[in-house]
Amino acid sequence: TEQLGREKRQVSYPQIYQTVKECIEEANNELAIQKQIDKYMMDTGVDHHVRDGGVSYLSHLGRFLYTKNAEKVNTLSDKAWVTVAATKKLLRRTGMTLPQLKSHPGFLDAWRRQVSQSCPFVEPRCDPSVIYRTADGSCNNLNHSSVGAAYTRQRRMMDNSYEDGINQPRQVSCKGGPLPSPRTISNIIHKSGHCSLPSRRLTVLAMQFGQFIEHDVISTPLQRGFNSSDIMCCGLPEEILKKRSQCFPITIPDGDPRFKEHCMSFVRATPGLDKNCDMGVRSPMNQATSYMDGSQIYGVDVDEQLKLRAGVGGLMKMTPLGLPPPTEDPICIQEEPGDYCFGTGDFRVNHVPGLTVMHTIFLRQHNRIATGLALLNLHWDDERIFQETRKIIIGCLQHLVYNSLLPTILRNEDMDRYGLWSSDYGYSSSYNPNEDVSIMMGFSAAAMRFPHTRIPNVQSMVNKDYTVRQDAPIFETFDKPKFVLQHLGKALADFGRWLVSFPVMEDDRFVEDGVRDFLFLDDKGESFDLIALNLQRAREQGIPPYNRWRRLCGLKPALYFSTGPGGLVDHEPDVVKLLSSVYKHPDDIDLFSGGLSEKIPVGAATGPTFACIIATQFKNVKVADRFWYENYNPYTGFTPNQLNEIKKTSLAKIMCENLDIQYIQRDPLSFVSEKNPRVSCQSLPGIDLQYWQEKMKG
């Protein structure tokens, strides 16, 4: 093989073809062996399937990073896995670099003949005259029809930081030796202790609405074992662990105050497939559509949409109590008689009661609007009402995110600079088909996880007069629909009132124990550390560390552990000390920890590095969307009057209309104050649907 490397220009095509063939065969064999191990792990009870009544911490995480459409995901990811493994083998055997390999006509041809021909990815063909969004986000960009579609890959903004440049997680310090354990970093930089403070500005809704929105654009599935079971990565014999390429367990240091074992299970994300099945590096799949298109409400393909629709009057399925309908998928824990798992466009609806509230509000809003449209347009059929209602809901979501939620995260200057505000009235054209909407990995695995610092330990059920009825620690509520099903579903509004009347935790580097020590706590007392998962996730995906994102964002990278010039200029001196006690060099600092521990300017929720990543992503989600609600287009857009109605929408009114609430502050993301008084629901403007009445022709 060394000879082949040196004489690569002389080798004949048949030899090249043979080399490619062998690499692919070896990769396929490795995958087959891995599947045998998976079966063995299932048979011996190491792995578990949620369907077998799993209530362990592992199955909680399995439900959160679930596989939406197992068959589809497995087909794509098996092929992706083989593609990546074969690429790596080819590089080793030829001694070439990836760019050399990809531009070598012989190798390219041999690869395409053997791999691309059987590529399971189908590039959708688009009909430009269709006036509504597709369910899966394809054909939004008519030049690149699959960009931003569900089940495509997440986006890399720069060269990866894998150990081998292809798929091996980042784990070695730039100075040699292992990187610090994510759990150590979590303990030293992010443990809340006595420093945990509630926000003086924002309500829990600012956290919960954020998660709901984030689920519109990101859903990364975990790799699965036999029959889609949850993989266990701790307690395995060394030689088996080596062969389970899905595993990348977190090492827990000696003397950890919470975890006695030295291993926290960690499963890698499912690799996504290049649309041509070309050679390349591993990148995770995104099961959600990258567009802000309500995919967490409506699902990501037509079949899923049809399952969620009532089939009449443009309505979505809803129970008589006005709750999301049941699903057969075992994505929750049923404890009481009558409990059932909620089914919506995103399986994470069952995660915590607050998130179920968000899903329910928008489901009810859909059905309210559909009912209104049906009365105004008796000649419209189910499909027409559904699509028009969906378009309105998506318009409202976009308006709320860019004009209410993002201003609680980004400074006004950044809102201006990235062009994120909507115009007060009428159209605004920002569409740019050359921008790529795809979710960037630095956003999904790090920056957009900053609200993990906002998560409070306790959730409360609040009475109509805003007094507390009952508290529930967060770890008791994970995946348990019983909380919102109490009192014939009336408890839902109790959680809704909690969202708008209680503070989130302060935006700082400290994270509450409820998720840092006790995430998904189970009956056996086992749990995860969310922050350790975040850090390991980014390393697993080969996401470049903090300094490289600083450079990408035009910010100064740190050369030394100091706060002076050339140092960590956006950190406080005490934090720099802590960082230097865990990391050997500033180039090692993980993006999540480096970003979350930056000083936060007035009017922002994060330091400049996360602000840059978050603003860039939301800018792309806006300008790359052909169906952006403010775009002028006589076929796909709103009329001027309709658009101005959409721009009247407010979270306050939507909460009022869809929960048992009589009074609410004008901006429920912020606390009641003199500037933000609690007002009666009736006094708030809503959408006037008369502008959707279709004038009969003639």
Ligand code: HEM
């Ligand atoms: C209810 C409180 C929350 C809990 C318990 C929670 C828990 C989790 C867990 C377990 C993961 C997967 C970790 C892994 O990679 O292994 C995750 C991912 C994530 N979280 Fe949270 N989270 C919460 C709230 C939020 C909020 C409020 C936001 C943002 C507004 C957020 C943003 C994210 C993002 C962007 C991901 C990546 C998702 C993906 O790639 O599929 N989370 N969270």
Ligand SMILES: [Ca+2]
């Ligand atoms: Ca979406």
